[in-house]
Amino acid sequence: MAKPFPVPVRVYYDCRKCPGYCCTYSDIEITDYDIARLGKHFGLSPKQAEKKFTKLDDAKTAKILRHKQDKIFDSACMFFDQDKRCCTVYAVRPGVCRKYPAATHCGYYDFLRFERNQQDDKDYVALT
Secondary structure, three states: OOOOOOOOOOOOOOHHHOOOHHHHOOOOEOOHHHHHHHHHHHOOOHHHHHHHHEEEOOOOOOEEEOEEEOOOOOEEEOOEEOOOOEEOOHHHOOHHHHHOOOOOOOHHHHHHHHHHHHHOOOOOOOOO
16 A cells, blocks of 8 residues: 655755744753853853743743744744744754754654645745
């Protein structure tokens, strides 16, 4: 039986072609080490950086990055450049961002590529 759509198998993906889906996750958890690194980058103490860049999640158990309204998705990480669709603190980005995706490919990138193929539009952004 044929598969309903092609399932690409590859080891490489290109974040430069993505609208920044992972940067729109509502809870981007950040560690104290990440906060200190961001603080150093901006010339702030860890306490100042924590206050400026983080908030507590809904359960009040983890520090997460603050968001701002986004042009495409509801909101995005405060460090996300909405015009260039890229991270403005890439060199000092949090550990969770450095590890993403944990697999050899990004599921959203696969979905986006499939949708752009189906729409015959290389710039199409699927919001579902």
